[in-house]
Amino acid sequence: MALCAVAIGSAGATAHAQPGVFRGPYLTDVTSDAITLLWESPTPTTGTIRYGVAAVTENVAVDNVPATHHEVRLTGLSALAAGGTKFVYELEVDGMTYPGSFRTAVVGDAPFSFVVFGDNRSSVPQHMAVLDALLAEPTEAYFAMSTGDMVSDGNNESQWDSFFTIEQPFLAKTPVYLAIGNHEVDGGDWQVPRRIFAAPTTVPPASNDESFYHFVYGNAQIIVINIETHTLFPSVLGVFGGDQEVWLTDVLDNPPAGIQHRFLFIHQGPYSSKPGRDGNFWLRTWLPDLKAANIDVIISGHDHYAERGFAVNGVPYVIHGGGGAPLYDTLGPRVVADHTILYGETRLGYVVVDVDGPHAEVSIRTLDGFTIDNFSYGDPSHPAACVSASDCGGPPTYGCPDGSWECVKSFCRYTCDPGLVDSLVTCFTNTDCENAIGAVCGGQAHCEMPDINPLEWHCLCDVAPQCVSDANCAGLEPPIAGCAGSWACVDETCEFSPDTVCDPPGPTDAGVPDATAAPVDDAGSTAGDDAGGNPANPDAGGGSGSSGGCGCKASSNESPYGVLVWLLLALAALGRRRRVGAWR
Protein backbone atom coordinates (compact mmCIF):
# COMPACT_ATOMS: atom_id res chain seq x y z
CA MET A 1 0.00 0.00 0.00
CA ALA A 2 1.33 3.38 -0.92
CA LEU A 3 2.67 5.41 1.92
CA CYS A 4 3.92 8.93 1.93
CA ALA A 5 5.37 9.99 5.24
CA VAL A 6 6.23 13.59 5.93
CA ALA A 7 8.05 14.18 9.17
CA ILE A 8 8.81 17.82 9.74
CA GLY A 9 9.73 20.30 12.40
CA SER A 10 9.60 20.03 16.11
CA ALA A 11 6.46 19.87 18.16
CA GLY A 12 7.92 22.61 20.27
CA ALA A 13 6.60 21.68 23.68
CA THR A 14 9.21 20.08 25.88
CA ALA A 15 7.33 19.67 29.13
CA HIS A 16 6.01 16.26 28.17
CA ALA A 17 8.31 13.58 29.43
CA GLN A 18 5.94 10.73 28.68
CA PRO A 19 6.60 8.60 25.60
CA GLY A 20 4.17 8.11 22.77
CA VAL A 21 1.68 10.53 21.25
CA PHE A 22 0.49 13.66 23.01
CA ARG A 23 -1.46 15.19 20.12
CA GLY A 24 -3.42 12.87 17.98
CA PRO A 25 -3.82 10.79 16.03
CA TYR A 26 -5.94 13.17 13.99
CA LEU A 27 -7.06 13.25 10.38
CA THR A 28 -7.48 15.55 7.38
CA ASP A 29 -7.55 15.73 3.57
CA VAL A 30 -9.81 12.76 2.99
CA THR A 31 -10.79 11.62 -0.49
CA SER A 32 -12.39 8.44 -1.72
CA ASP A 33 -8.90 7.01 -2.14
CA ALA A 34 -6.69 8.60 0.53
CA ILE A 35 -6.48 10.28 3.90
CA THR A 36 -3.78 12.03 5.92
CA LEU A 37 -3.16 10.86 9.48
CA LEU A 38 -1.17 13.13 11.80
CA TRP A 39 0.29 12.99 15.26
CA GLU A 40 2.79 14.83 17.43
CA SER A 41 5.03 13.44 20.10
CA PRO A 42 7.22 15.17 22.71
CA THR A 43 10.36 13.44 21.47
CA PRO A 44 11.19 12.15 17.98
CA THR A 45 9.28 8.98 17.25
CA THR A 46 8.46 6.61 14.46
CA GLY A 47 5.08 5.00 14.07
CA THR A 48 3.16 2.10 12.65
CA ILE A 49 -0.37 2.44 11.30
CA ARG A 50 -2.49 -0.66 10.95
CA TYR A 51 -5.82 -0.24 9.21
CA GLY A 52 -8.60 -2.01 7.37
CA VAL A 53 -12.32 -2.24 6.80
CA ALA A 54 -13.13 -5.20 9.03
CA ALA A 55 -10.00 -5.23 11.19
CA VAL A 56 -6.87 -3.17 11.70
CA THR A 57 -4.74 -6.17 10.86
CA GLU A 58 -5.60 -6.01 7.14
CA ASN A 59 -2.98 -3.40 6.12
CA VAL A 60 0.05 -1.74 7.60
CA ALA A 61 2.04 1.41 6.92
CA VAL A 62 5.24 2.36 8.68
CA ASP A 63 6.62 5.85 9.19
CA ASN A 64 10.21 5.16 10.09
CA VAL A 65 11.52 8.73 10.02
CA PRO A 66 12.00 9.89 13.63
CA ALA A 67 10.26 13.23 14.18
CA THR A 68 7.97 15.02 16.57
CA HIS A 69 5.41 15.98 13.92
CA HIS A 70 4.08 13.38 11.50
CA GLU A 71 1.86 13.58 8.45
CA VAL A 72 1.26 10.19 6.86
CA ARG A 73 -0.75 9.92 3.65
CA LEU A 74 -2.53 6.59 3.27
CA THR A 75 -3.42 6.05 -0.38
CA GLY A 76 -4.92 3.31 -2.51
CA LEU A 77 -7.94 3.04 -0.23
CA SER A 78 -10.43 2.86 -3.11
CA ALA A 79 -8.86 -0.44 -4.11
CA LEU A 80 -9.89 -1.78 -0.71
CA ALA A 81 -13.43 -0.43 -0.51
CA ALA A 82 -15.79 1.95 -2.28
CA GLY A 83 -15.87 5.60 -1.29
CA GLY A 84 -17.82 6.31 1.85
CA THR A 85 -16.64 3.12 3.57
CA LYS A 86 -15.67 3.22 7.21
CA PHE A 87 -12.15 2.07 8.06
CA VAL A 88 -10.72 1.32 11.48
CA TYR A 89 -7.09 1.98 12.33
CA GLU A 90 -4.58 1.77 15.11
CA LEU A 91 -1.48 3.92 15.49
CA GLU A 92 1.39 2.38 17.43
CA VAL A 93 4.11 4.66 18.84
CA ASP A 94 6.65 3.72 21.50
CA GLY A 95 4.82 0.46 22.10
CA MET A 96 1.53 2.21 22.86
CA THR A 97 -1.51 2.01 20.61
CA TYR A 98 -4.06 4.68 19.74
CA PRO A 99 -7.28 3.50 18.05
CA GLY A 100 -9.44 5.43 15.63
CA SER A 101 -11.56 5.25 12.53
CA PHE A 102 -12.31 7.21 9.39
CA ARG A 103 -14.67 7.11 6.48
CA THR A 104 -13.36 7.66 2.97
CA ALA A 105 -15.07 10.43 1.03
CA VAL A 106 -18.30 9.63 -0.73
CA VAL A 107 -18.37 9.87 -4.50
CA GLY A 108 -20.89 11.40 -6.86
CA ASP A 109 -24.04 12.66 -5.21
CA ALA A 110 -24.11 10.15 -2.35
CA PRO A 111 -25.38 11.69 0.90
CA PHE A 112 -23.05 12.89 3.63
CA SER A 113 -22.99 15.12 6.69
CA PHE A 114 -20.39 17.43 8.14
CA VAL A 115 -20.24 19.58 11.24
CA VAL A 116 -19.00 23.13 11.77
CA PHE A 117 -17.66 24.43 15.04
CA GLY A 118 -15.31 27.18 16.13
CA ASP A 119 -14.12 29.69 18.71
CA ASN A 120 -13.28 27.18 21.39
CA ARG A 121 -10.70 29.70 22.63
CA SER A 122 -9.26 27.62 25.51
CA SER A 123 -12.47 27.81 27.54
CA VAL A 124 -12.14 24.28 28.82
CA PRO A 125 -15.53 23.41 30.42
CA GLN A 126 -17.49 25.05 27.62
CA HIS A 127 -15.30 23.49 24.93
CA MET A 128 -15.74 20.07 26.56
CA ALA A 129 -19.51 20.50 26.55
CA VAL A 130 -19.52 21.32 22.83
CA LEU A 131 -17.27 18.36 22.10
CA ASP A 132 -19.56 16.04 24.09
CA ALA A 133 -22.47 17.27 22.01
CA LEU A 134 -20.59 16.61 18.78
CA LEU A 135 -19.80 13.09 19.93
CA ALA A 136 -23.44 12.51 20.80
CA GLU A 137 -24.65 13.41 17.30
CA PRO A 138 -26.77 10.47 16.06
CA THR A 139 -25.19 10.69 12.61
CA GLU A 140 -21.42 10.57 12.70
CA ALA A 141 -19.92 13.50 10.83
CA TYR A 142 -17.98 12.55 7.70
CA PHE A 143 -15.67 15.51 8.35
CA ALA A 144 -15.54 18.70 10.39
CA MET A 145 -14.90 22.33 9.52
CA SER A 146 -13.39 24.58 12.18
CA THR A 147 -14.12 28.27 11.69
CA GLY A 148 -11.00 29.14 13.67
CA ASP A 149 -9.92 30.45 17.06
CA MET A 150 -9.44 26.92 18.30
CA VAL A 151 -7.28 28.31 21.12
CA SER A 152 -6.77 31.74 22.64
CA ASP A 153 -3.13 32.03 21.58
CA GLY A 154 -2.22 30.00 18.53
CA ASN A 155 1.49 30.10 19.28
CA ASN A 156 1.04 28.86 22.84
CA GLU A 157 1.91 25.17 22.71
CA SER A 158 0.32 24.36 26.07
CA GLN A 159 -3.04 25.60 24.85
CA TRP A 160 -2.83 23.18 21.95
CA ASP A 161 -2.12 20.43 24.47
CA SER A 162 -5.41 21.24 26.14
CA PHE A 163 -7.22 21.48 22.80
CA PHE A 164 -6.08 18.05 21.71
CA THR A 165 -6.82 16.50 25.08
CA ILE A 166 -10.41 17.66 24.79
CA GLU A 167 -10.79 16.95 21.07
CA GLN A 168 -9.03 13.61 20.85
CA PRO A 169 -12.10 11.32 20.82
CA PHE A 170 -13.56 13.40 17.98
CA LEU A 171 -10.46 14.11 15.91
CA ALA A 172 -9.38 10.47 15.96
CA LYS A 173 -12.40 9.65 13.82
CA THR A 174 -13.30 12.92 12.04
CA PRO A 175 -11.09 14.60 9.43
CA VAL A 176 -10.84 18.29 10.29
CA TYR A 177 -10.18 21.38 8.17
CA LEU A 178 -9.28 24.77 9.61
CA ALA A 179 -10.20 28.29 8.58
CA ILE A 180 -7.66 30.16 10.64
CA GLY A 181 -8.88 32.83 13.03
CA ASN A 182 -7.29 35.90 14.54
CA HIS A 183 -6.40 33.92 17.64
CA GLU A 184 -4.36 31.48 15.57
CA VAL A 185 -2.27 34.44 14.44
CA ASP A 186 0.11 36.47 16.57
CA GLY A 187 1.51 39.50 14.80
CA GLY A 188 1.07 37.81 11.43
CA ASP A 189 2.74 34.67 12.70
CA TRP A 190 0.79 31.43 12.78
CA GLN A 191 3.65 28.97 12.49
CA VAL A 192 2.44 26.68 15.29
CA PRO A 193 -1.08 25.99 13.97
CA ARG A 194 0.34 25.88 10.45
CA ARG A 195 2.66 23.12 11.58
CA ILE A 196 -0.06 21.26 13.46
CA PHE A 197 -2.62 21.23 10.65
CA ALA A 198 -2.30 20.34 7.00
CA ALA A 199 -4.38 21.84 4.24
CA PRO A 200 -5.62 19.68 1.38
CA THR A 201 -3.75 19.85 -1.88
CA THR A 202 -5.86 17.49 -3.91
CA VAL A 203 -7.73 19.94 -6.13
CA PRO A 204 -5.74 22.26 -8.36
CA PRO A 205 -5.03 25.09 -8.33
CA ALA A 206 -3.76 24.62 -4.81
CA SER A 207 -2.62 27.71 -2.94
CA ASN A 208 0.93 28.20 -1.85
CA ASP A 209 -0.27 29.02 1.62
CA GLU A 210 -2.09 26.50 3.75
CA SER A 211 -4.44 29.19 5.06
CA PHE A 212 -6.65 29.29 1.96
CA TYR A 213 -7.60 26.31 -0.10
CA HIS A 214 -10.48 24.37 -1.53
CA PHE A 215 -11.42 20.77 -1.93
CA VAL A 216 -14.18 18.61 -3.31
CA TYR A 217 -16.14 16.22 -1.16
CA GLY A 218 -18.82 14.19 -2.96
CA ASN A 219 -20.85 16.70 -4.94
CA ALA A 220 -19.76 19.70 -2.84
CA GLN A 221 -16.91 22.14 -3.10
CA ILE A 222 -15.55 23.57 0.14
CA ILE A 223 -13.73 26.89 -0.23
CA VAL A 224 -11.75 28.25 2.72
CA ILE A 225 -10.42 31.81 2.67
CA ASN A 226 -8.37 33.78 5.15
CA ILE A 227 -8.59 37.43 6.09
CA GLU A 228 -6.19 37.09 9.03
CA THR A 229 -2.89 36.82 7.18
CA HIS A 230 -4.01 37.61 3.63
CA THR A 231 -6.13 40.26 1.99
CA LEU A 232 -9.29 40.38 -0.06
CA PHE A 233 -8.39 43.71 -1.64
CA PRO A 234 -9.39 44.43 -5.19
CA SER A 235 -6.40 44.20 -7.47
CA VAL A 236 -5.42 47.46 -9.16
CA LEU A 237 -2.72 46.98 -11.77
CA GLY A 238 -1.47 44.11 -9.67
CA VAL A 239 -0.54 46.45 -6.83
CA PHE A 240 -3.01 45.79 -4.05
CA GLY A 241 -4.62 42.47 -4.72
CA GLY A 242 -2.60 39.59 -3.40
CA ASP A 243 -2.32 35.94 -4.25
CA GLN A 244 -5.55 35.05 -2.46
CA GLU A 245 -7.58 37.42 -4.63
CA VAL A 246 -6.17 35.93 -7.82
CA TRP A 247 -6.67 32.41 -6.52
CA LEU A 248 -10.22 33.05 -5.28
CA THR A 249 -11.29 34.59 -8.55
CA ASP A 250 -9.99 31.56 -10.40
CA VAL A 251 -11.68 29.14 -8.01
CA LEU A 252 -15.01 30.94 -8.18
CA ASP A 253 -14.89 31.12 -11.96
CA ASN A 254 -14.06 27.44 -12.40
CA PRO A 255 -16.32 25.14 -10.40
CA PRO A 256 -15.17 21.52 -10.52
CA ALA A 257 -17.21 19.19 -12.68
CA GLY A 258 -20.18 17.54 -11.01
CA ILE A 259 -20.47 20.09 -8.21
CA GLN A 260 -23.97 20.79 -6.88
CA HIS A 261 -23.02 22.70 -3.72
CA ARG A 262 -20.49 25.42 -2.95
CA PHE A 263 -19.80 26.34 0.68
CA LEU A 264 -17.51 29.24 1.61
CA PHE A 265 -15.74 29.31 4.99
CA ILE A 266 -13.98 32.24 6.60
CA HIS A 267 -13.30 33.11 10.22
CA GLN A 268 -14.81 36.61 10.17
CA GLY A 269 -18.14 36.80 8.40
CA PRO A 270 -19.72 39.55 6.34
CA TYR A 271 -21.74 40.96 9.25
CA SER A 272 -21.70 41.04 13.01
CA SER A 273 -24.36 41.51 15.64
CA LYS A 274 -21.81 42.08 18.37
CA PRO A 275 -22.16 45.67 19.57
CA GLY A 276 -19.42 47.73 17.95
CA ARG A 277 -18.66 45.31 15.12
CA ASP A 278 -19.92 45.35 11.57
CA GLY A 279 -18.37 42.26 9.98
CA ASN A 280 -15.67 42.09 7.38
CA PHE A 281 -15.80 44.89 4.87
CA TRP A 282 -13.66 43.30 2.18
CA LEU A 283 -15.63 40.07 2.31
CA ARG A 284 -18.74 42.12 1.61
CA THR A 285 -17.12 43.53 -1.51
CA TRP A 286 -16.95 39.95 -2.82
CA LEU A 287 -20.66 39.31 -2.34
CA PRO A 288 -21.54 39.96 -6.00
CA ASP A 289 -18.82 37.49 -7.05
CA LEU A 290 -20.01 34.93 -4.51
CA LYS A 291 -23.57 35.18 -5.75
CA ALA A 292 -22.48 34.96 -9.38
CA ALA A 293 -20.47 31.86 -8.49
CA ASN A 294 -23.52 30.22 -6.88
CA ILE A 295 -22.07 30.06 -3.40
CA ASP A 296 -24.83 28.40 -1.40
CA VAL A 297 -23.84 29.44 2.13
CA ILE A 298 -21.14 31.61 3.73
CA ILE A 299 -20.22 30.09 7.09
CA SER A 300 -18.07 31.92 9.64
CA GLY A 301 -17.24 32.17 13.33
CA HIS A 302 -15.48 34.92 15.32
CA ASP A 303 -18.69 36.12 16.98
CA HIS A 304 -19.57 34.03 19.99
CA TYR A 305 -23.21 33.39 19.30
CA ALA A 306 -25.38 31.78 16.64
CA GLU A 307 -26.88 33.75 13.76
CA ARG A 308 -28.35 33.06 10.37
CA GLY A 309 -29.60 35.33 7.63
CA PHE A 310 -29.21 36.65 4.11
CA ALA A 311 -26.45 38.95 2.92
CA VAL A 312 -27.40 42.16 1.17
CA ASN A 313 -27.75 40.34 -2.15
CA GLY A 314 -29.53 37.32 -0.76
CA VAL A 315 -26.61 34.92 -0.29
CA PRO A 316 -27.36 32.87 2.86
CA TYR A 317 -24.89 33.23 5.72
CA VAL A 318 -24.40 31.47 9.05
CA ILE A 319 -22.29 32.75 11.94
CA HIS A 320 -21.52 30.39 14.80
CA GLY A 321 -18.74 31.10 17.27
CA GLY A 322 -20.37 29.20 20.11
CA GLY A 323 -17.59 26.64 20.56
CA GLY A 324 -16.79 27.68 24.11
CA ALA A 325 -15.26 31.17 24.07
CA PRO A 326 -16.61 33.97 26.29
CA LEU A 327 -20.09 34.86 25.11
CA TYR A 328 -21.16 37.93 23.19
CA ASP A 329 -24.51 39.51 23.64
CA THR A 330 -25.89 39.42 20.13
CA LEU A 331 -28.26 42.22 19.35
CA GLY A 332 -30.61 39.50 18.23
CA PRO A 333 -32.97 39.44 15.28
CA ARG A 334 -33.65 43.04 14.37
CA VAL A 335 -34.16 45.32 11.43
CA VAL A 336 -30.92 46.31 9.76
CA ALA A 337 -30.30 48.31 6.65
CA ASP A 338 -28.14 46.02 4.58
CA HIS A 339 -28.89 42.40 5.39
CA THR A 340 -31.53 40.13 6.81
CA ILE A 341 -31.25 38.38 10.18
CA LEU A 342 -33.54 35.41 10.51
CA TYR A 343 -32.13 33.97 13.71
CA GLY A 344 -29.71 35.20 16.36
CA GLU A 345 -29.12 34.03 19.87
CA THR A 346 -26.32 33.85 22.42
CA ARG A 347 -25.61 30.24 23.14
CA LEU A 348 -23.08 27.47 22.76
CA GLY A 349 -23.39 24.87 20.04
CA TYR A 350 -22.41 23.95 16.51
CA VAL A 351 -23.77 23.54 12.98
CA VAL A 352 -24.62 20.39 11.05
CA VAL A 353 -24.81 20.33 7.25
CA ASP A 354 -26.59 17.37 5.66
CA VAL A 355 -26.14 16.97 1.91
CA ASP A 356 -28.21 14.57 -0.15
CA GLY A 357 -27.94 14.98 -3.90
CA PRO A 358 -29.07 18.52 -4.79
CA HIS A 359 -30.65 18.97 -1.35
CA ALA A 360 -28.79 20.43 1.61
CA GLU A 361 -30.01 21.20 5.09
CA VAL A 362 -28.12 23.50 7.46
CA SER A 363 -29.02 23.10 11.13
CA ILE A 364 -27.88 25.07 14.18
CA ARG A 365 -27.73 22.72 17.15
CA THR A 366 -27.77 23.35 20.89
CA LEU A 367 -25.65 21.40 23.37
CA ASP A 368 -28.46 18.91 23.84
CA GLY A 369 -28.58 18.21 20.10
CA PHE A 370 -31.74 20.23 19.57
CA THR A 371 -32.05 21.95 16.19
CA ILE A 372 -32.88 25.50 17.14
CA ASP A 373 -32.75 26.92 13.63
CA ASN A 374 -32.35 25.45 10.20
CA PHE A 375 -32.97 25.93 6.53
CA SER A 376 -32.71 23.84 3.43
CA TYR A 377 -32.53 24.31 -0.29
CA GLY A 378 -32.68 22.12 -3.37
CA ASP A 379 -35.71 20.14 -2.23
CA PRO A 380 -38.85 20.96 -4.25
CA SER A 381 -40.91 18.78 -1.91
CA HIS A 382 -39.98 20.79 1.20
CA PRO A 383 -43.00 22.54 2.77
CA ALA A 384 -41.26 25.92 2.34
CA ALA A 385 -40.04 25.25 -1.20
CA CYS A 386 -40.72 27.84 -3.85
CA VAL A 387 -41.10 27.70 -7.60
CA SER A 388 -40.90 31.43 -8.12
CA ALA A 389 -40.51 34.59 -6.03
CA SER A 390 -44.27 34.94 -5.92
CA ASP A 391 -44.31 31.99 -3.52
CA CYS A 392 -42.16 33.83 -0.99
CA GLY A 393 -44.50 36.38 0.57
CA GLY A 394 -43.67 39.74 2.14
CA PRO A 395 -40.57 41.05 3.89
CA PRO A 396 -39.27 38.93 6.76
CA THR A 397 -39.83 40.33 10.23
CA TYR A 398 -36.17 41.07 10.80
CA GLY A 399 -34.97 42.05 7.37
CA CYS A 400 -34.44 45.28 5.53
CA PRO A 401 -37.96 46.54 4.86
CA ASP A 402 -37.57 47.46 1.20
CA GLY A 403 -36.08 44.30 -0.27
CA SER A 404 -37.47 41.56 -2.45
CA TRP A 405 -37.57 37.79 -2.59
CA GLU A 406 -36.05 35.53 -5.18
CA CYS A 407 -36.40 31.79 -5.54
CA VAL A 408 -33.05 29.99 -5.83
CA LYS A 409 -32.86 26.20 -5.75
CA SER A 410 -36.45 26.02 -4.47
CA PHE A 411 -35.42 28.27 -1.58
CA CYS A 412 -36.64 31.79 -0.89
CA ARG A 413 -33.82 34.31 -0.48
CA TYR A 414 -34.38 37.90 0.55
CA THR A 415 -32.39 40.67 -1.14
CA CYS A 416 -32.15 44.15 0.29
CA ASP A 417 -32.27 47.39 -1.62
CA PRO A 418 -28.62 47.95 -2.59
CA GLY A 419 -29.19 51.66 -2.09
CA LEU A 420 -29.30 50.99 1.63
CA VAL A 421 -25.86 49.43 1.77
CA ASP A 422 -23.79 51.60 4.05
CA SER A 423 -20.76 49.41 4.18
CA LEU A 424 -19.84 49.72 0.52
CA VAL A 425 -19.77 53.51 0.51
CA THR A 426 -16.16 54.60 0.48
CA CYS A 427 -15.41 57.99 1.92
CA PHE A 428 -12.96 60.75 2.69
CA THR A 429 -14.71 62.73 5.40
CA ASN A 430 -17.47 62.18 7.90
CA THR A 431 -19.58 64.59 5.89
CA ASP A 432 -19.38 62.23 2.91
CA CYS A 433 -20.97 59.54 5.07
CA GLU A 434 -23.58 61.75 6.65
CA ASN A 435 -24.69 62.71 3.15
CA ALA A 436 -24.54 59.16 1.82
CA ILE A 437 -26.05 57.08 4.60
CA GLY A 438 -27.00 59.51 7.35
CA ALA A 439 -30.69 58.96 6.79
CA VAL A 440 -30.28 55.21 7.20
CA CYS A 441 -28.20 55.71 10.34
CA GLY A 442 -30.55 58.12 12.04
CA GLY A 443 -28.43 61.09 11.01
CA GLN A 444 -25.13 59.92 12.49
CA ALA A 445 -22.44 58.34 10.34
CA HIS A 446 -18.70 58.57 10.01
CA CYS A 447 -15.77 57.63 7.82
CA GLU A 448 -13.69 54.90 9.40
CA MET A 449 -10.80 52.54 8.77
CA PRO A 450 -11.50 49.58 11.06
CA ASP A 451 -9.19 46.59 11.29
CA ILE A 452 -5.80 46.67 9.66
CA ASN A 453 -6.51 47.31 6.02
CA PRO A 454 -4.99 50.56 4.79
CA LEU A 455 -7.62 50.99 2.08
CA GLU A 456 -10.62 50.20 4.18
CA TRP A 457 -11.95 53.72 4.66
CA HIS A 458 -15.68 53.40 4.40
CA CYS A 459 -18.90 54.73 5.87
CA LEU A 460 -20.36 53.32 9.03
CA CYS A 461 -23.26 54.33 11.16
CA ASP A 462 -22.12 55.72 14.49
CA VAL A 463 -22.03 52.98 17.10
CA ALA A 464 -20.85 53.90 20.54
CA PRO A 465 -18.26 51.65 22.17
CA GLN A 466 -20.01 49.43 24.64
CA CYS A 467 -17.32 49.89 27.28
CA VAL A 468 -13.93 51.31 28.09
CA SER A 469 -13.37 49.30 31.28
CA ASP A 470 -14.75 46.23 33.03
CA ALA A 471 -16.77 48.49 35.28
CA ASN A 472 -18.88 49.54 32.31
CA CYS A 473 -19.97 45.93 31.83
CA ALA A 474 -20.57 45.06 35.46
CA GLY A 475 -24.25 45.92 35.49
CA LEU A 476 -25.21 43.94 32.42
CA GLU A 477 -27.52 40.98 32.62
CA PRO A 478 -25.94 37.71 31.49
CA PRO A 479 -26.54 37.09 27.79
CA ILE A 480 -28.05 33.75 28.77
CA ALA A 481 -30.73 34.34 31.38
CA GLY A 482 -29.77 33.03 34.80
CA CYS A 483 -26.19 32.19 33.83
CA ALA A 484 -23.69 33.09 36.57
CA GLY A 485 -20.41 34.55 35.42
CA SER A 486 -18.50 37.75 34.92
CA TRP A 487 -18.24 40.45 32.29
CA ALA A 488 -15.02 41.94 30.99
CA CYS A 489 -14.39 44.77 28.58
CA VAL A 490 -12.45 43.47 25.59
CA ASP A 491 -11.89 45.67 22.54
CA GLU A 492 -14.57 48.12 23.67
CA THR A 493 -17.25 45.47 23.92
CA CYS A 494 -18.40 43.37 26.85
CA GLU A 495 -17.62 39.66 26.89
CA PHE A 496 -19.23 37.28 29.35
CA SER A 497 -17.34 34.34 30.88
CA PRO A 498 -19.79 31.90 32.51
CA ASP A 499 -18.77 30.22 35.75
CA THR A 500 -20.23 26.98 34.43
CA VAL A 501 -21.52 25.69 31.12
CA CYS A 502 -24.69 27.67 30.50
CA ASP A 503 -26.95 26.66 27.70
CA PRO A 504 -30.72 26.63 27.91
CA PRO A 505 -32.39 23.58 26.37
CA GLY A 506 -34.47 24.07 23.28
CA PRO A 507 -35.73 27.33 21.86
CA THR A 508 -35.67 30.31 24.18
CA ASP A 509 -36.45 33.21 21.90
CA ALA A 510 -40.11 33.51 21.06
CA GLY A 511 -39.22 36.08 18.43
CA VAL A 512 -37.34 33.61 16.26
CA PRO A 513 -39.26 32.80 13.11
CA ASP A 514 -39.92 29.16 12.32
CA ALA A 515 -37.19 28.44 9.79
CA THR A 516 -39.03 25.47 8.36
CA ALA A 517 -42.20 27.40 7.64
CA ALA A 518 -42.93 29.30 4.49
CA PRO A 519 -41.98 32.98 4.72
CA VAL A 520 -44.71 34.95 6.42
CA ASP A 521 -46.24 38.03 4.95
CA ASP A 522 -45.40 40.24 7.89
CA ALA A 523 -44.30 43.70 7.05
CA GLY A 524 -45.28 45.05 10.42
CA SER A 525 -41.77 45.45 11.75
CA THR A 526 -39.95 48.62 10.88
CA ALA A 527 -36.64 50.16 11.70
CA GLY A 528 -38.40 52.23 14.28
CA ASP A 529 -40.35 49.62 16.16
CA ASP A 530 -37.87 46.80 16.49
CA ALA A 531 -34.46 48.19 17.13
CA GLY A 532 -34.53 47.19 20.76
CA GLY A 533 -31.97 44.41 20.50
CA ASN A 534 -32.03 41.12 22.30
CA PRO A 535 -35.37 40.56 24.04
CA ALA A 536 -33.45 38.61 26.67
CA ASN A 537 -31.30 41.61 27.43
CA PRO A 538 -32.79 44.91 26.41
CA ASP A 539 -30.04 46.75 28.25
CA ALA A 540 -27.47 45.53 25.78
CA GLY A 541 -28.37 48.14 23.23
CA GLY A 542 -30.19 47.97 19.97
CA GLY A 543 -29.28 49.78 16.83
CA SER A 544 -26.91 52.52 15.93
CA GLY A 545 -25.94 54.97 18.58
CA SER A 546 -27.11 52.97 21.56
CA SER A 547 -24.84 51.90 24.35
CA GLY A 548 -25.12 49.17 26.92
CA GLY A 549 -22.27 50.34 29.07
CA CYS A 550 -20.44 53.61 29.34
CA GLY A 551 -22.54 55.67 27.02
CA CYS A 552 -19.40 56.83 25.25
CA LYS A 553 -19.71 58.47 21.89
CA ALA A 554 -17.78 57.39 18.87
CA SER A 555 -14.94 59.75 18.26
CA SER A 556 -14.74 61.93 15.22
CA ASN A 557 -12.81 60.05 12.63
CA GLU A 558 -11.69 62.21 9.77
CA SER A 559 -9.26 60.47 7.44
CA PRO A 560 -5.70 61.67 7.91
CA TYR A 561 -4.46 60.13 4.70
CA GLY A 562 -6.01 62.87 2.65
CA VAL A 563 -5.98 62.97 -1.08
CA LEU A 564 -3.61 60.02 -1.46
CA VAL A 565 -5.96 57.58 0.26
CA TRP A 566 -8.91 58.92 -1.62
CA LEU A 567 -7.14 58.40 -4.94
CA LEU A 568 -6.12 54.90 -3.94
CA LEU A 569 -9.69 54.12 -2.95
CA ALA A 570 -10.98 55.47 -6.21
CA LEU A 571 -8.52 53.30 -8.12
CA ALA A 572 -9.49 50.30 -6.02
CA ALA A 573 -13.18 50.92 -6.57
CA LEU A 574 -12.67 51.30 -10.30
CA GLY A 575 -10.74 48.09 -10.44
CA ARG A 576 -13.40 46.32 -8.43
CA ARG A 577 -16.29 47.58 -10.49
CA ARG A 578 -14.52 46.63 -13.67
CA ARG A 579 -14.28 43.09 -12.42
CA VAL A 580 -17.72 42.62 -10.90
CA GLY A 581 -19.74 44.56 -13.40
CA ALA A 582 -22.38 47.12 -12.67
CA TRP A 583 -23.51 45.99 -9.26
CA ARG A 584 -24.27 48.91 -6.98
Ligand SMILES: [Fe+2]
Ligand atom coordinates in the same frame (compact mmCIF):
# COMPACT_ATOMS: atom_id res chain seq x y z
FE1 LIG B 1 -11.92 35.55 16.17
